[in-house]
Amino acid sequence: MSISLLPPESQDPQTGLHNRRSFLALLRRQIQQANDRQHKLALLVLDIDGFARINGAHGFDFGDKLLQHMGRQLMKVARKQDYAARIGSDRFALVLPRVMNAGHAELAVQKLYRLLDMPFQCDDKRLRVGVTIGVALCPMNATHAEFLLRHAEKALDTARLRGQRSAFSPEGLPTEGIAQFWDIELELDAALERGELSMHYQPKVRVSDLRPVGSEALMRWISPSRGFVPPDVFIPVAEQTGQIKKLTVWALNTALRQSAKWKHPWGPLSLSVNVPPELVAQHDLPDLVENAIKLWGDDHTQLMLEITERSLMDSGHSFAILSRIRELGVQVSIDDFGTGYSCLAYFKDIPVDELKIDRSFVSGLLTEPASAHVTGLIIDMAHRFGLSVAAEGVEDVATLEILQRSTCDTAQGYLCSKALPSPDMERWLASWPERAVQAWPGALGAASRPASG
DSSP, X not given: OOGGGSOGGGBOTTTSSXXXXXXXXXXXXXXXXXXXXXXXXXXXXXXXXXXXHHHHHHOXXXXXXXXXXXXXXXXXXXXXXXXEEEOSSSEEEEEEXXXXXXXXXXXXXXXXXXXXXXXXXXXXXXXXXXXXXXXXXXXXXXXXXXXXXHHHHHHHHHHHHHTOSEEEOOTTOOOTTHHHHHHHHHHHHHHTTTTOEEEEEEEEEETTTOOEEEEEEEEEEEETTTEEEOHHHHHHHHHHHTOHHHHHHHHHHHHHXXXXXXXXXXXXXXXXXXXXXXXXXXXXXXXXXXXXXXXXXXXXXXXXXXXXXXXXXSXXXXXXXXXXXXXXXXXXXXXXXXXXXXXXXXXXXXXXXXXXXXXXXXXXXXXXXXXXXXXXXXXXHHHHTXXXXXXXXXXXHHHHHHHHHTTOOEXXXXXXXXXXXXXXXXXXXXXXXXXXXXHOTTSSOGGGSOOOO
């Protein structure tokens, strides 16, 4: 099918190729036909190398035009019976029905590389585009669409790890885990519409006296078929399949809307929402945040975005995005600090407000001297750069007291509360003074108690 004839609901607006939903549907159809007619089919999945860095160095207009260029090169490789699709931010796929053998797929790979040997030119900029390609074959690798896609993606990952430009999926790879991944992707795609997702809130308190200062919004999924699905299971699936942006925007708006309704005596509270590295690299993130604030923001909520250290690897690009967000009055926190790509060089210019010490260090404060030393160093360094420090995973008074002596600013963990649904969080804020004194007699001194009335 000519891409110009694709209906709008099937077309990627940036490139004109099939979008991910359309691609998945046609891949199922083509594999079914290949199985019925005993033909062979090849699937190529490819990523643009260093696409985030290209955006950061040359600008988003250049990046958008590069995506369009890649779509055109794929269409030059495709035969009349083939299908090209954009299935992720910088991920593309090419479906090759009725191939004779792996050699035909290799010919398509080499043809694409020959086309990309010519530098891409946009205005006065020229760039040689690199791609990494993974290839899987039906029926040799899989006879189901979901399995074949995962095999191609695994081959792509293998090529990248080995420093190769392309790799074929070997025959006989185990499919354990692939079926579950695919099922979760399909169920998650409609979970929002079915009302299966919700936001829970884990309180954050001031270490010095346990006064409530905010909460972290955490997504929860109760599936009708699976029950509770842990975030560390479905969030990676959402990130790999391009669903994470939709989920993050929903989480941001839902958290702001719900927290604005809480009635409590504690004054303005911070509200932390997690943002994955993929979104920190996208130029429209500040606009998405600003739109949510305009809809649901209020004077009693200080929005804070939690990012990971991986988001800062391309510091020039990510710093610009985060600076725009902070200009909106939104704070930024680095989550799980100390476990990623910490670099002291960026601290003099880093556009963040808080460092959040990873729970692996906090849990070892009582038994591991190294954890205590690292925690103390992080707190001291952060304060020297004008940043506040939060500790997560605080579960007992002894750990809290160590953090208090170390002048840590805020804490969250089971000592105060697990993550709570919105109505329970509002009740927690109302009843916390009594619970705080029970948990720690030194909590909530007279100077920090909420005003009566």
